[in-house]
Amino acid sequence: MKNVPIAAGKSSFGLVDTQALREALEPMEGLVILDAACGAGNYTLALARWAGLHSRIYAVDLWEEGVFELRRRIGDAGLSHVQAHVADLSQGTTLAQESVDLCLAATVIHDLVADGKVEGMLKALARTLKKEGRLAVVEFEKKPGPPGPPEALRLSPEALSTLVRPFGFSLTEIRPVGEALYLAIFAKV
Template sequence: MSEQVHRFSPENMHRLDAPERQKLMPSKQLLDMVLQTQDTVVDLGAGTGYFSIPAAQMTNGTVYAVDVEPKLLEVIQERAEEKGLSNIIPITGVIEDIPLQDSMADVVIASLVLHAVRPLSHSLREIHRIMKNEGKLLCLDFEPKESPMGPPMNLRIASEDMTNALNAAGFTVTKRMYPSEFLYVFVAEKPGF
């Protein structure tokens, strides 16, 4: 991949758990839209476990917390231990080359990370690869509109462009939500055969 990739700095990890995020993106409510009690989950760009921890509480399956930053994965491991959760597996890796086998995930979470990968089409094909048929993708990202949080404007992906990219990668968008004018939430499915 020759393009510049934007990575989140672990020095800013306090932002990942800010109360404003929970108000805009209530993790358990969003997970309720996609998660069943036996699902295997992959949380891409897992950060400090914003989705990994509640997902592990909601499923008896395994939650793979994937992040490029080992310091953030250590935080997830500590939080999982504090909560007595044994079904989270932290994995150091990147979305452009997900270190997991084909067709293993029932649910993939890509929360506020796809704007950081280049090219987007390659990463979406990687997500498609690791998902089971009829698996669900929970995708949250930023519209290119002014906002009190989020990446630089030039990195943001408009919801229409994200829809087109998901369709091109073989997904079907089944649900769209707009919690604010600068944030969108999609549920996309990998069709079964």
């Protein structure tokens, strides 16, 4: 099978404190939201519920099997405001420039660093986010696991901020969103 990401089929969603994540991402009603590297869409479906029918949710991943599963789940749930696409965000995006209000990248940045593809994705997200748009990154705390990847692959909030800042983002908040996870929110400046 081609285009299978390192963590294909694994999701951190079951480890996340969904109430804490939802509160941190508010407001979402009526926004255009991108779930970057959505996998099979556990975060996507939560975003769709939280943001409501007046929002537009785009879910993108290069893992075809995951996106096809997400499309099935979207259809079963009757979520007409959600679209799932197969694409490698490290190669860019077909979404219009400055068209997205909020982008969620959940436990994927460390994998892209390991693959050497993080710059391409961060360029794509910077291009796609509106001015003052928010980039919300969920990552595993920099400590031994399990759960999650080996400690050597994990990004501390400081390392994440150093990685993201050159692409036009400013850190606005860091908060825990589970026993092993943190959320860093960046504003596009």
